[in-house]
Amino acid sequence: MRAVTLPEDPSRREHLRALVAVGGTSALGACLDLGADGDGAGDPNAVSVPSGTDPDALPERQHAWNEALPTDEHGNVRPPEHHVLVALSLADGVDVPPSGDARETLEAALRTLERAYERSNEGLLFTLGYTPGYFDRFDEPLPDDLSLPEPGPLFPGGDPAVDAHDAVLHLASDEAAVVLEAEEALFGDRETVNGVPLEADATAVFDPLAERRRTGFVGAGLPAEHTDVPGVPDSIPAEAPFFMGFRSGFRRSQATEDRVTIESGPFAGGTTQQISTTALQLEAWFEQDNHFQRVSKLFSREHAAADLVGEYGEALEASNGLTAERIDSTAADAREHGVVGHAQKAARAREDGEPPLLRRDFNTVDGDRPGIHFLSLQRTIADFARVREAMVDEELDVPTANDGIRHYVFVDRRGNYLLPPRSLRALPPANPDGN
Amino acid sequence: MRDPTTSEGIDRRTFVTGVAAGSLAVAGCTNEGSEGDDASEGGDGDEGEDADFEVGPAFREVDDPPDAVYLPTHREAMRTVDPLEAGDYILVPMLSYPHPFWLVTGGTGEDDVSREVPDDGRGVHLMFVLRDAKTDIVLPVEDGARIEIFADGEPVDGPRSPWPMISQEMGFHFGDNVSLPGDGTYRVEITLAPLSARTTGDLEGRFGERATASFEFVYDDAFREAVVGGVDYLEEEEWGRRDALEPMGNAVAGGPTIADYPGRPLVAPDGGSEDGAGPPRSGDAAVLGTLVESGNRFAADDPYLLVSLRTPYNGVPLPHASPSATVERDGDPIASEVPLEGAVDGEVGHHYGASLADVRPGDAVTIAFESPPQVARHQGYETAFLEMPPVELEVTDR
Structure with missing residues (x-):
C-alpha cells in the first residue's frame, strides 16, 4: 500500500475517470492505451497490479477495507480513488432457492478476483450486497433480529426511486483499469484479471443492469478537475477531495468496522449498506454562499466563528471538531444563529459518543451533473434511520436554506442492502440457519 | 405553442419610456411562428451572440444605505406567468433579468450576509409566489421546493432549490438567478414538498402532499427588451431614502392591520x-x-x-x-x-x-x-x- 498518490497530469486523471464512467471493453482498452495498466509498463493488453492471495486467508467481513487502505498523517483512512456500483439482477434460469451450482459459479468468479488482485487500493476492493427484494424471493423471511426495510425518502416530500434489482457489486481501486477489468471479466468479455484466467461465468448468475450502473471518484483535487461538467463551478477549492469542498471521513467521526458489523445470527460478520444517489446544487453553494456560511452549514456556526476548519477542512486533522457541547447546543444554535451545521445535527445520533455510520461515499458526475453516491455501512438500517432523523429534525427552528446542507442536496435514488459475511456472499438464503 | 406569459410591469408608466406593453404580445406571436428555431437554439446556446449580449441593466449601488428599509435605485420589470394550480397550492411564477440579492445566515456578523452577483451569462431571475388555493393566503414559509429546467426535453439546469426571499415590489417569494444556455423555449418544473410549518384555522391539516407544477417561457430579445427596457430608475436623490417602493399588483398581499x-x-x-x-x-x-x-x-x-x-x-x-x-x-x-x-x-x-x-x-x-x-x-x-x-x-x- 502506498501512502501517497504520485502527482498525475490532471487531464490524464480526468480522462481515466471518464473512462470508468463509460465502462466496457473499449474503455478498458483506452485505459491501457494510456499506459494506465497499474505498473506503467505500458502493455497494451494487460493490467499489471500487485497479485492477490489465497481467498481462504482473507477476512470474513466483506467490508473489512480499512486495514487494506492507506492512512494520512492524522490516521484518517484514505478511500480508493475509482468506484463502480454494478447493479445486478438474477439471470434467467437461476432458481430460488438457488442451486448449489449457481452459488459455486458465482463464488468461483469472486475468488478468482481475490486471487488475481491484491486486496488493497492498489489492487481491488469489492463488496456484494443484496436488496430486500432479493430476500423476498425466498419463502423464509430473514432472521427475526435482522431488519432490512425498503428505503424511504431521505427528506420529507422526497420521492426517490428505489433500487429494485437484486444486488449491487461495489468495485473500488486506485487504478481505473482494475475496476474496469474486474467488471468486464465478470459481466463482459474479458477473460483474464491481472493476468489470471477467469474460471467461472458470472453472467450465468447475474445480469448487469447497464442503466443502473453508477460510478464515481474521491480524492484530493479530483472535484476541481470536473469544472467542465455543467453545474460544477470553477470556485471549488483545488485541494478538496469532495464536491462540497471539504474533507470528510475523519477517523473519529467514522464508525469503526466493528461498530457496523452484525454481531450475531447467521449473518454475523456482515453489515448493512445504504446507497443514496444525490444531485448537488453546487453553484449556489460555492458562488452565492460565502466560506463562513458554508462552514456554518456543513459543520457548525462555532466552526465558522472560530475558524476551526481551514479552507477545505485541512485544519481539522482527525475529527470534525464537534464537542459534546456543540452537539448538544444544536437546537439552541438554530434559534440563536438561525443556522445549524449538517455534521452538528447528524452527530446527535451518536450513541455513547460513537458515530454509528461508516461512510464510504464518493463524488459522481453520472448524468453529466455533480452528485454524491452517499454510501454508508451500519450495523442496522435503523442506525441509518436515526441519523437521517437527526439530520431532518423538523423541530429545529431554521429554514431549510440554513438547515445543514438540505438546501443543496437532492436525493434521486435510494437502496438498502445486506452485505453478508464472505462465506455467505454468493446468493445467500434469507435464513441460512433455517435451511 | 402559445406563449403563456403575459406582460406585467411594476408600474405601467415604466413602459412609456421603456418598451411598449404591446410588444410582448407581438413576441408571443413571433414565437408561435418560429418554434423550430427556438427549439434548435435552446439547448446549445449561440456563442456568436455573446459579444453584444445585454444581460441586464447596470447594477447601481446606493452609497452608505441606512440600517433600515430604503428606496432602491430602480423599479424592476418582470413577466408574470398565468397562475398554476398544484394540489392545495397556487403558484404565481415571475421572470426578470438576473440581479443581485443578499443571502442571510445569522444576521449580526460581518460574514452573515453574502451578496449574490449574477454571472455574466444570459439567464433569468426566476421567482414564484406561493398561495393557498382556497383562501389565497400567501404561504411565506420554506418548503424545500425543487426546480428543474429543460430545453427540448433535456435538462439545462438543476435540480436547484429556490431561496425564500423578500422584495419591496414582490413581497415574500421564492427565487434564484438561473443561467440559460441561449435563446429558446424553456420548461420549468417545480416540485413542492409537504409544508413543514405549523398551520392554523382553515389551513390546518392541509398541504400534506407533494405537488408539482410546470410552465414554459420564451427567452429571446423581446423578453430581454421587456424586462430590461422596463426598468424604471428612481431619481438619484431618492436612492437610500427611508421608504419602500409600492408593492406590485396581484402578486403581493399587504398584511392585515x-x-x-x-x-x-x-x-x-x-x-x-x-x-x-x-x-x-x-x-x-x-x-x-x-x-x-x-x-x-x-x-x-x-x-x-x-x-x-x-x-x-x-x-x-x-x-x-x-x-x-x-x-x-x-x-x-x-x-x-x-x-x-x-x-x-x-x-x-x-x-x-x-x-x-x-x-x-x-x-x-x-x-x-x-x-x-x-x-x-x-x-x-x-x-x-x-x-x-x-x-x-x-x-x-x-
Missing part, C-alpha cells in the same frame, strides 16, 4: 415607532402583537400570544426569525423567553405565537429576537431586519 387580528392588542408604552404613528419597530421591522383569549383556533386551551413581524410600509410578513416573549407583572416574572413559533393562519396569514397560560391586561410583554428573519433580500431590504433589539409592549384591556 392590528384591527384585523383577534384578541387584545399589545401596545408600546412609549408610543411605538419613531414617529409615534405606527406599531413599534425592531431593526425597522414592524412588531404587532395581540393576546387572543382561550378557546381560539391557534392553541388548545390557553390564551395565545400572536405576534406579526413584517416589513414597514408594505406589511410583508417576515418569516424564519426566532422571537421569544417574556412577560412581567408589576416587575415579577410570569413567563420567561418563551419561544414564539412561526405559523400560517387561514385569516391572518404568517405570524409567530405561543400559548401563555396566565397573562392579563396590564402585563408587560417583551418580544426579543434571538435571530432575525433568515430570508434572502432584494435591494432596499438587505440592511434592515438584522440587528433587532427587544420591543416592549403592554397588554391592553380593550
